[in-house]
Amino acid sequence: MMFELKDVTRRFGNKLAVDTVTLAIPQGQMVGVIGRSGAGKSTLLRMINRLQEPSSGSIHFAGVEVSGLRGRALRNWQRDCAMIFQQFNLVPRLDVLTNVMLGRLNHRSTFLSLLNIFTREERVHAIAALERLGIEQTALQAAGTLSGGQQQRVAIARALMQNPKMVLADEPIASLDPLNAKIVMDALRDINEREGITVITNLHTLDTARNYCERIVGMAGGRVVFDGTPSDLTGEAVKAIYGTDKDGAGIDEAMTSTSINPASERADNQTAGIQPLALAGL
Ligand SMILES: Nc1ncnc2c1ncn2[C@@H]1O[C@H](COP(=O)(O)OP(=O)(O)OP(=O)(O)O)[C@@H](O)[C@H]1O
Numbered sequence: 001m002m003f004e005l006k007d008v009t010r011r012f013g014n015k016l017a018v019d020t021v022t023l024a025i026p027q028g029q030m031v032g033v034i035g036r037s038g039a040g041k042s043t044l045l046r047m048i049n050r051l052q053e054p055s056s057g058s059i060h061f062a063g064v065e066v067s068g069l070r071g072r073a074l075r076n077w078q079r080d081c082a083m084i085f086q087q088f089n090l091v092p093r094l095d096v097l098t099n100v101m102l103g104r105l106n107h108r109s110t111f112l113s114l115l116n117i118f119t120r121e122e123r124v125h126a127i128a129a130l131e132r133l134g135i136e137q138t139a140l141q142a143a144g145t146l147s148g149g150q151q152q153r154v155a156i157a158r159a160l161m162q163n164p165k166m167v168l169a170d171e172p173i174a175s176l177d178p179l180n181a182k183i184v185m186d187a188l189r190d191i192n193e194r195e196g197i198t199v200i201t202n203l204h205t206l207d208t209a210r211n212y213c214e215r216i217v218g219m220a221g222g223r224v225v226f227d228g229t230p231s232d233l234t235g236e237a238v239k240a241i242y243g244t245d246k247d248g249a250g251i252d253e254a255m256t257s258t259s260i261n262p263a264s265e266r267a268d269n270q271t272a273g274i275q276p277l278a279l280a281g282l
Contacts, residue, residue, distance in 0.1 A: 008020070030198075
């Protein structure tokens with residue numbers, strides 16, 4: 001199964017946000033997309049999921065042109081490529097388990113969804129997804145009370161409820177401290193390795209892309225200016241992606257890496273010590 005972008009372009013007025021991008025990504029790859037702010041990374045990801053429409057070019061998955069889908073077929077595609085966002089996009093006042101089950105929305109009738117009635121099977125699936133992410137103990141807490149790293153893992157569990165073929169993550173660790181960032185990146189790598197789910201993630205830190213992604217796509221001014229492995233990413237390539245500063249000094253790789261801030265660590269300190277299976281009515 002191959003996922004392909006062919007000459008994909010997106011304009012906003014006369015601004016070319018994404019400029020004739022062509023990529024072929026085999027199923028199961030872990031791909032990091034890097035580049036300066038404004039390089040077109042988010043727009044690229046959002047076009048894959050059809051949150052934004054390409055101005056021209058086409059997007060294909062397993063021989064189907066997904067950029068032409070409408071109606072139910074489009075909703076099925078959006079279920080196949082689950083999105084993860086920088087700000088988690090959970091419903092803060094709902095408990096974690098319900099937030100995860102909301103990932104099933106595209107599978108269900110509107111009537112059942114409106115009533116928030118979930119089947120036993122959906123509950124079992126949701127608990128299993130939380131267990132896989134190591135946060136089942138938070139199942140009955142309000143999502144908004146969790147640490148950022150825990151919330152992002154809830155978002156990943158919710159994505160898994162869609163049984164996606166691909167996970168698209170738009171700067172998933174940009175709001176997290178280094179420890180939580182590591183936990184979330186480990187979780188993405190884990191679902192990639194264990195389930196063979198393709199992961200395409202925008203990252204603003206070069207070191208994270210190097211450490212986690214087998215393939216790195218570098219964007220500048222809407223174009224792909226680098227596509228290779230971490231070891232291919234030489235100082236020259238980094239310069240082509242991030243450019244040089246006005247003194248021509250080039251970019252210091254440290255500028256694009258995460259800084260350690262121990263004072264903000266807050267991972268996994270919210271374990272309530274409850275038995276979620278029992279309380280969830282299982
Ligand atoms: N809805 C929009 N309307 C107008 N211009 C837009 C819109 N979305 C993006 N752009 C422009 O397209 C270009 C690419 O933006 P995009 O958000 O894709 O970049 P990015 O690499 O993801 O950057 P960042 O990391 O800052 O989000 C930018 O110049 C941006 O201002």
